[in-house]
Amino acid sequence: MVFKKMLGAFGVGGPSVDTVLSNPSTRPGLVLGGQVNLTGGSHDVEIDHITVGLVARVEIDGAEEEYDALVEFHRIQVAGGLHLREGQQLSLPFQVAMPWETPVTDLYGQHLHGMTMGLRTEVAIRGAIDKGDLDPVYVHPLPVQERILEAFGRLGFGFKGADLERGHISGLHQNLPFYQEVEYYAAPQYAHDVNEVELTFVANEHGVDVVLEFDKRGGLFTGGHDSYGRYHAAHADADRVDWAAQVDTWVRQALDGYQSLHTGHGYA
Structure with a gap:
């Protein structure tokens, strides 16, 4: 799966991001690889950092009732301190080591009902942070x-x-x-x-x-x-x-x- 969107936190003319996973299917203990593709907008920007994080939907017992929330459980920094010029294209590779405790989402090609997991890209440009859409990740059992x-x-x-x-x-x-x-x-x-x-x-x-x-x-x-x-x-x-x-x-x-x-x- 691929997502590509203008970084809304930075307004019209800002950069766009396109995160691509080499293979969205993985197992606990393996490495999930991919790249973050950036395209500069109509003006230069300073990027403080780019990170990718594994997130999952978790059931939480609240004071009043149970509710679901997306919880980030592992993240890595892809890059930091970048100067992205107008119209410039950058491809930034990354590798995420899947934690051994990562829950299983798929078995024999069938998705386990109730499981939501993905990779979320975060781009920070001088204090403004844009969290991209979820790129689904499919975790198969050991x-x-x-x-x-x-x-x-x-x-x-x-x-x-x-x-x-x-x-x-x-x-x-x-x-x-x-x-x-x-x-x-x-x-x-x-x-x-x-x-x-x-x-x-x-x-x-x-x-x-x-x-x-x-x-x-x-x-x-x-x-x-x-x-x-x-x-x-x-x-x-x-x-x-x-x-x-x-x-x-x-x-x-x-x-x-x-x-x-x-x-x-x-x-x-």
Whole structure:
């Protein structure tokens, strides 16, 4: 995707920007490359800086109600201290290292409903800042994440949606100010125990922590409650493990053991 627009903050005759990604599809831990193409307007300008930032739509609990907001979670400076002459054309390359915790937006060519992510270009000319339109970015899962997501499908869980929640998962090292929840309807073999399952990945260079939260059904004399499980999967095990069997084991352990009492899992 490409956006090209006059920089509205600088009025008629100002420069225009055209940001192009080499490939908008990427994975956590990889590099997203592209270039910012500037065209000078009808007069010379001094550019203080040009940055690009990764932004995502995050669900935020407000004082009155929940609302969504675009949150920038990683940015780099493309250039600074530029003198752009009238009509001059500049092409400025950049590379953005995708954080390991970057949430997944696409799986097998299908967009995950509820996910919005993109790259936003910011141009500052002597105190006036223009934030460009979003250039969509499509984040595909790491191999081990893909195998675990595949396993949920093979076990019969039905995909419901995905979103980003502001906050941190207690007990886990987390760099980003939000975490992703991938929501499933329970597979038939677990439906007598649970209504829905929420899956969260927190990745780093070694592997991923996998957090499962279950909305458990209530019994005749008991109310429903949430149950939790927390596990770890190494990147190196992506093709070494029967993930359907592993996920089944995780789910049954969490449902049988009511692991929230044991793992210290919670949201802060």
